[in-house]
Amino acid sequence: MMRGRGVLGGAAGDVTPGFESLRASGGGAWTSHQARSSPLRRAAGRGPEDFFYRAASVLRQKNDLKETRGAMAAAPRAGRRRGRPLPALLFLLLVPLPPGGPPGADAYFPEERWSPESPLQAPRVLIALLARNAAHALHTTLGALERLRHPRERTALWVATDHNVDNTSTVLREWLVAVKSLYHSVEWRPAEEPRFYPDEEGPKHWSDSRYEHIMKLRQAALKSARDMWADYILFVDADNLILNPDTLNLLIAENKTVVAPMLDSRAAYSNFWCGMTSQGYYKRTPAYIPIRKRDRQGCFAVPMVHSTFLIDLRKAASRNLAFYPPHPDYTWSFDDIIVFAFSCKQAEVQMYVCNKEEYGFLPVPLRAHSTLQDEAESFMHVQLEVMVKHPPAEPSRFISAPTKTPDKMGFDEVFMINLRRRQDRRERMLRALQEQGIECRLVEAVDGKAMNTSQVEALGIQMLPGYQDPYHGRPLTKGELGCFLSHYNIWKEVVDRGLEKSLVFEDDLRFEIFFKRRLMNLMRDVEQEGLDWDLIYVGRKRMQVEHPEKAVPRVRNLVEADYSYWTLAYVISLQGARKLLDAKPLSKMLPVDEFLPVMFDKHPVSEYKAHFSLRNLRAFSVEPLLVYPTHYTGDDGYVSDTETSVVWNNEQVKTDWDRAKSQKMREQQALSREAKNSDVLQSPLDSAARDEL
Structure with a gap:
């Protein structure tokens, strides 16, 4: 099996650079001679309003000093008239100040002046994309990811593909080469061989070895995000269309450890469960349809989210989450989404699904005996459904789209x-x-x-x-x-x-x-x-x-x-x-x-x-x-x-x-x-x- 890992374009085994490290800002502490230097001298050259304000401050300090000295003087000097430059002081105090007061008006000493704080940088996000036999969907899925409104320099890509019988690897490689300079970093994990799992019955069959491999890949993506000190990791399935460009920012704003955007489909199917049996299987509940149809809107606590979801790695409890190996107490079905749901349960992390907005679409899963042609046509139908009420889902501009030769279906x-x-x-x-x-x-x-x-x-x-x-x-x-x-x-x-x-x-x-x-x-x-x-x-x-x-x-x-x-x-x-x-x-x-x-x-x-x-x-x-x-x-x-x-x-x-x-x-x-x-x-x-x- 051929594997490559590392920064795209580098040799296999290269270490992917993490996000930039925090550096101390420039500038040092104040010194004693700076504190004793003349305020009037330091005020020179700063503009007229600032100068007069500082001059008035200096005169007040001098007068206070004279009064103190006079009180301590001997009796023969008690009758001496103390000079007070009242005309000059009144003149300076009557000088109009700029609206809102001069810069640093709250500070008594000029050394206490400050500038407004700059805004925080956008969070650091790693997007993890796993693809297998997904060439039919990648042009559109990747186009949707490109349009997410999050700074690309604060976004890293982690992409893995394996066991393909189509040209998924070729499409992904073409895209990553084109966008690698736009994103903070890219980690590329292709596996060209083998093309099949030994225990699978077809490309749509989920065998135990396929489940295990998916769990290991998700765990590797999670580890990469932790190693580079990412704030969040966004998992996206290769056939999920995130059409709302604000989806990532909206999920971040929910401040949940694990949260998913509710994705629409042609049926009742979506990327969450409202109920789970004691053995970890899906359970129908009265709560599901009102959420799915958006009769109830909000962010809801659910026992399962999958396919597309966000993990907040800043939360302390996220350290206890894992995709692989399964939790030591795990006895349910060997299924990647159920294993992770159990991990969240044991870590006391509540999963949430949000349906406040329309975020995107996903296809309804096909049966195990379905073909890749079935899957391609199913995804195409998702694109048709998008167009009923939304603009078309446009493909990526960085990769060449496949050409289609139309026909009349046998009609005249x-x-x-x-x-x-x-x-x-x-x-x-x-x-x-x-x-x-x-x-x-x-x-x-x-x-x-x-x-x-x-x-x-x-x-x-x-x-x-x-x-x-x-x-x-x-x-x-x-x-x-x-x-x-x-x-x-x-x-x-x-x-x-x-x-x-x-x-x-x-x-x-x-x-x-x-x-x-x-x-x-x-x-x-x-x-x-x-x-x-x-x-x-x-x-x-x-x-x-x-x-x-x-x-x-x-x-x-x-x-x-x-x-x-x-x-x-x-x-x-x-x-x-x-x-x-x-x-x-x-x-x-x-x-x-x-x-x-x-x-x-x-x-x-x-x-x-x-x-x-x-x-x-x-x-x-x-x-x-x-x-x-x-x-x-x-x-x-x-x-x-x-x-x-x-x-x-x-x-x-x-x-x-x-x-x-x-x-x-x-x-x-x-x-x-x-x-x-x-x-x-x-x-x-x-x-x-x-x-x-």
């Missing part, structure tokens, strides 16, 4: 609908597709709000007689009109270009984990089975919640679609597009997500269906769904271009979504147990997409 075309005035949605969606390697054609949506009556009439648009919104009792809005026309134009392009199968996205969706792979696998199964299909929902809102939908035999993750809302994403065939156009929907328009269920004959309102004689669209749905909305009605940041509008033929009648949080928000919160599609064939990837702790 991938459409993405976006309103020109919704630039934020467009940029987020294009970035999300780029991260997944999906090539798309941007389609400018029809802005119904910008259409006037003459434009609507020129297209021959008429509303379906008797249509009313089921929640508000209102007719079609201009926003819904524009949405319908946007999809209608795509159906026309599909027919005009003869596209056999196309994928359509709206711009207000978020992706499930493994989206690309799961959809491609589904379409392969559909093709192999020879299924006759026209439309496949990829994302929707189920409106029929009383009975399960019928599963499609021999095709994983597919059901026959029942009454559904939303057109977030769907696959459409050339045959399906022709059926939709042949229905002449512009002359009897209703919202597009009401029109589609009419066309596959699952709409509950028979009066609507009566206007469309041929309702033979063969519609299916992915199950479980692969996309869902970025925001639901009433969420912070929720914006609706279809509902927040005006009635299609009367601009004086304004419409909006249900801000009163009444019927529309209460309905469809969850499917009944009996209505769930439990008999659908599941793929091996489905379990990873569920919200599991």
Whole structure:
């Protein structure tokens, strides 16, 4: 096994220099001749205000001395008039002083003058990063570390990697070479061989030898921090994204021995436990979810923090903390995070987790049999989730980013609908597709709000007689009109270009984990089975919640679609597009997500269906769904271009979504147990997409 240790660029075995030692400040103590020298002489050359102030002080001292001598003089001298330079003294005392008094005004003697104290230097922090097979995450993780608001000259880096089958070592080495001059010091511990642990079943399997090696590495990092007299050590996992640049300073300000920032994920999972069994295993408690969802905010005492956390090495109790070897009384599971939690317990050090701010994200752990591709796609999904409510997590500027070659996933075309005035949605969606390697054609949506009556009439648009919104009792809005026309134009392009199968996205969706792979696998199964299909929902809102939908035999993750809302994403065939156009929907328009269920004959309102004689669209749905909305009605940041509008033929009648949080928000919160599609064939990837702790 090849190992290198020491300052980057030095020979193996070089000792990493610690932080700078404290040195005595310059300047000596006052001497006796300085104390006896003339105050007036030393005051010369200091500016007029300072001079007059010092002169007045000297005159007062001389007069006091004369009075003392006069009292001690003999009787013949008692009647002698004592001279007092009152005019000069009054003149000097009336000289205006600078605002707030002269420098050192509180001091009687000029030697007592002082300058204000300088602020304390930033604490000395060592950041410990352990990485194994993490090349897919390092570009983004390291970029986040670079943006932490802490002086780099007061920050040391301790980086270790081992047992890699990817290019983790290459990426880390490139980064460390580029940044070593920016940080106080760098300790680099690579181990190129062996590439596997002898007792592991795969790269995601945590064997006993892997646990032990991780404990030893963390202990070595802790020792390095203590040896260089660091004030703090920050442990960060290689796939944890610290996106709040103030995270380190916020944790330091909490003044806790061991404290972690609560990291978000796509599920209930985070980097802390609220309960632990008597054997050291995870225990569900009622306290966890309110903290995880930030219904309760603060810093909370917990039995376990892991992945990313800060240790205050200034605290006396921190000397008793250890990752390895386990405490002599330790009898629990051989697991690095449990071993350290036990060490804290024995040292009477309380762990804390803080959720006052949004600090960052981490991926949900995968199963032991997962592959490195699974892990890379899982981390990519973390990046997609970040973009829903935050700016993208940008990669490090010091290392070259891997290139991605986008494709159309086997479709003839991938459409993405976006309103020109919704630039934020467009940029987020294009970035999300780029991260997944999906090539798309941007389609400018029809802005119904910008259409006037003459434009609507020129297209021959008429509303379906008797249509009313089921929640508000209102007719079609201009926003819904524009949405319908946007999809209608795509159906026309599909027919005009003869596209056999196309994928359509709206711009207000978020992706499930493994989206690309799961959809491609589904379409392969559909093709192999020879299924006759026209439309496949990829994302929707189920409106029929009383009975399960019928599963499609021999095709994983597919059901026959029942009454559904939303057109977030769907696959459409050339045959399906022709059926939709042949229905002449512009002359009897209703919202597009009401029109589609009419066309596959699952709409509950028979009066609507009566206007469309041929309702033979063969519609299916992915199950479980692969996309869902970025925001639901009433969420912070929720914006609706279809509902927040005006009635299609009367601009004086304004419409909006249900801000009163009444019927529309209460309905469809969850499917009944009996209505769930439990008999659908599941793929091996489905379990990873569920919200599991």
